[in-house]
Amino acid sequence: MPIAAKLLPLLLIAVVAAATVRAGDIRTERVHFAPGATGAVIAGSIQGRGSIDYLLGARAGQTLSVTMDSDNTAAYFNVIPPDAENVAVYAGHTGPELNRYVGTLDLDGDWKLRVYLYRAAARRGETADYRLQVEVAGEPDPGTAREANDFGPREWDARGDLGCARGGRPMQAAACPFKVVRYRMDEGATVFVIRPGADVAPGAARTLYLHNGEWSTPASDAVSASQHGDLWTVTVGEEVYEIPAAVISGG
Numbered sequence: 001m002p003i004a005a006k007l008l009p010l011l012l013i014a015v016v017a018a019a020t021v022r023a024g025d026i027r028t029e030r031v032h033f034a035p036g037a038t039g040a041v042i043a044g045s046i047q048g049r050g051s052i053d054y055l056l057g058a059r060a061g062q063t064l065s066v067t068m069d070s071d072n073t074a075a076y077f078n079v080i081p082p083d084a085e086n087v088a089v090y091a092g093h094t095g096p097e098l099n100r101y102v103g104t105l106d107l108d109g110d111w112k113l114r115v116y117l118y119r120a121a122a123r124r125g126e127t128a129d130y131r132l133q134v135e136v137a138g139e140p141d142p143g144t145a146r147e148a149n150d151f152g153p154r155e156w157d158a159r160g161d162l163g164c165a166r167g168g169r170p171m172q173a174a175a176c177p178f179k180v181v182r183y184r185m186d187e188g189a190t191v192f193v194i195r196p197g198a199d200v201a202p203g204a205a206r207t208l209y210l211h212n213g214e215w216s217t218p219a220s221d222a223v224s225a226s227q228h229g230d231l232w233t234v235t236v237g238e239e240v241y242e243i244p245a246a247v248i249s250g251g
Contacts, residue, residue, distance in 0.1 A: 025050040030057075031113075031134065039065075039135035044115065046075070048125040051116040053080075056134065059108045061141025065134070066113060068092065068099040072128035074121035077101075082109030083148040083202040086218055087192065093118055106146045151205040152179040152192030157250065163242035166196035171242065179205075180247050188212065189248045196239055208234060208241070210248060 031054050033040050042054060058064060068077050076092030079101055092099040105111065117128055146154075161174035177200055178193040188211040198204045208223075209216045210232075215225040221237040232243040 027052045028055060029053075030055045033136075038137050039133070042113075042132040042134060043130070045127060045129045046115060046117060047127040048117065049122045051114055054113040054115070054132070054134075055110045056113060056136065057109070058105050058111055058136045059140030060106050060145035061143075062105050062136050062138045064101070064103055064105055064111065064136055066101045067133045068115070068130055069133075070099075070128050070130035072117070072121065072126060072130075074118045074126065075128035075130050076116060076118060077132065078112075078114040078116070079103070080112040080114055081105075081149075081154075082107050082111060084153070085203045085205070086207045087153040088114070089154075104144065106144060107148065108140075108145065149202060150200050151177070151194060151202055153181055156180060156192075157182045157189075158247065160247075162193055162247075164193070164196045165240045167238045169196075171240065172196070176241065178243075178247070182248065182250060183211075191243060191247065193241055206236060206239065206241075208236070208243075 027050070029052065031040055031042065044052060046052060056064075064079070066077065066079065068075070076099055078088035078092060079090040080086070080088050090101045090103065092101075113132060113134065115130060115132070116122070117126060156179040159177070159179045162176045162178050163171050163173050164176035165171045176193050176196055178191055180189050180191050182189045188209070191208045191210070192205040193208065194200055194204050195206050207218055215223050215232075215234050217223055217236055219236075223234065223236050225232055225234045227233075227245075230245040232245065232248075234241045234243055
């Protein structure tokens with residue numbers, strides 16, 4: 001049965017109305033199911049670079065089903081596990097079914113459903129009205145829970161250590177652990193690197209995107225970069241990272 005058809009009865013269960021999220025805002029809301037219900041319908045609006053995280057408490061072994069409808073085809077949602085800040089186990093714009101997700105959860109805690117506009121639409125300041133239909137079904141199964149991740153994604157193409165520095169201090173060789181996920185169909189990658197001086201832990205990583213030679217970050221910090229030979233130097237605020245081209249290409 002299609003997910004949308006399966007979740008349609010949730011319209012009768014609960015409606016969670018989200019306030020409009022305008023350009024540049026980041027908003028967090030907790031999802032509450034009506035007593036005895038296993039799902040909810042969430043309605044809201046976003047604009048530009050604004051995004052919203054819906055916190056959904058669930059247990060390992062349960063099945064999460066989410067479908068999203070919007071009046072803007074550039075609006076998507078990601079599913080982010082409790083042990084990650086920005087790394088999604090499902091991204092709506094790249095999933096096998098756009099904005100349709102069904103999966104078995106593997107951690108207890110607050111799972112995030114992040115709603116956002118894709119880059120071009122966000123830059124243009126477009127708006128989107130949307131509706132998320134959410135269901136958490138099944139009994140928890142502690143035996144299916146994995147260990148919480150140290151940082152970044154659970155799956156990656158390579159990991160190691162990068163040179164890094166902070167606040168004008170000398171560059172420290174191999175001081176910042178990283179993981180990299182390389183793009184398969186395009187030139188670029190996403191690099192998850194522990195900030196200089198920070199402990200390795202969930203939420204301690206800086207996320208850096210490289211696409212068509214341009215570096216960016218989901219945070220609001222300014223990013224600058226230069227390439228000399230096979231080495232990128234990427235500066236984010238007071239943080240400086242040295243990233244060999246082989247990290248990106250695998251060469």
